[in-house]
Amino acid sequence: MKLDEFLRLNAPEDLAGLTAAIAMASLTVWESIPFKSGLLSEVNPSGETQKAIDVYSNDAFVEALTGTGLASEVASEEMAEPVEAKGGVSVAMDPLDGSSNVDTNNPIGSIFGFYSKKLPTAGKNLTGALYVTYGSMVTLTFSFGKGVHRFVAVRDGGSMGFELLGVNLKLPAKPEVYGFGGARKDWIPPVARFWHSLEERGLRNRYCGTFVGDYNQVLTRGGIFSYPALVNRPRGKLRVLYESAPMAYINQQAGGYASDGEGNILDIAPTELAETSPLYIGSEPLVREVEGDILSEKS
Numbered sequence: 494m495k496l497d498e499f500l501r502l503n504a505p506e507d508l509a510g511l512t513a514a515i516a517m518a519s520l521t522v523w524e525s526i527p528f529k530s531g532l533l534s535e536v537n538p539s540g541e542t543q544k545a546i547d548v549y550s551n552d553a554f555v556e557a558l559t560g561t562g563l564a565s566e567v568a569s570e571e572m573a574e575p576v577e578a579k580g581g582v583s584v585a586m587d588p589l590d591g592s593s594n595v596d597t598n599n600p601i602g603s604i605f606g607f608y609s610k611k612l613p614t615a616g617k618n619l620t621g622a623l624y625v626t627y628g629s630m631v632t633l634t635f636s637f638g639k640g641v642h643r644f645v646a647v648r649d650g651g652s653m654g655f656e657l658l659g660v661n662l663k664l665p666a667k668p669e670v671y672g673f674g675g676a677r678k679d680w681i682p683p684v685a686r687f688w689h690s691l692e693e694r695g696l697r698n699r700y701c702g703t704f705v706g707d708y709n710q711v712l713t714r715g716g717i718f719s720y721p722a723l724v725n726r727p728r729g730k731l732r733v734l735y736e737s738a739p740m741a742y743i744n745q746q747a748g749g750y751a752s753d754g755e756g757n758i759l760d761i762a763p764t765e766l767a768e769t770s771p772l773y774i775g776s777e778p779l780v781r782e783v784e785g786d787i788l789s790e791k792s
């Protein structure tokens with residue numbers, strides 16, 4: 494089944510329009526990656542050097558989303574302030590997650606959260622979320638609150654389109670993989686102990702350094718991804734609004750759970766657009782276990 498037909502039958506009209514726009518823009522972004530990976534001198538609001546591809550993908554998605562007339566605002570990890578628009582859906586995005594992995598050709602991605610309230614707001618106000626992988630395949634994985642579905646980019650005559658790859662994706666019951674970001678020496682002690690126990694239980698360590706790529710294999714194989722609290726960075730690295738909450742929404746729809754080490758990521762109400770939190774996401778029993786270890790260390 495083609496994406497447009499699926500969206501017509503299974504998505505609210507506004508989210509269908511936004512998803513179709515993201516799908517088309519993601520192909521433009523993907524095609525531009527080899528040509529746009531030189532460094533620019535600007536820095537983004539978090540002080541990181543931006544690559545041309547970061548700027549290009551940000552602008553391409555902003556244009557595509559505002560062009561639908563369905564977004565009320567578009568906030569991005571690459572912009573200090575949201576772009577205001579005339580529709581009804583607040584969109585938060587990380588337009589190119591893992592862009593430092595372009596040179597090595599590891600998977601990279603894009604993340605989108607569709608919120609019903611003005612940004613910044615809690616993940617419980619998400620009405621849908623979507624991520625794109627630019628890996629061995631370009632895929633769209635999304636949920637509008639009724640299961641997680643996946644499409645893959647394929648050539649369709651002279652142009653590219655998206656074909657259905659899977660419906661109602663669920664995390665497998667038996668977890669197989671784990672991947673933790675940051676340096677091991679910096680992890681808070683309960684996380685370091687939990688990580689060792691995963692190895693002893695026979696799970697495999699798989700880490701590519703892009704959240705989208707690392708989470709995507711957890712969804713496929715079962716397990717846990719974390720960018721944990723670090724001793725010198727207790728609020729972790731990943732942005733709640735742009736990255737953690739949208740992926741937590743999809744993960745919950747796939748039968749999993751995501752925590753900041755104290756509670757559900759979707760309950761965090763960020764007061765700043767770029768607010769970060771630790772993230773533990775994937776198969777519910779594993780995430781509950783590390784959350785329990787962290788909470789009991791604190792008490």
Ligand code: AFP
Pocket residue numbers: 589590591592593594673674675676702703704705720730731
């Ligand atoms: P970039 O977008 O700068 O490549 O960062 C990617 C990222 O935010 C996220 O996708 C990864 O999970 C995380 O950084 C990896 O960080 P470490 O290199 O510190 O493990």
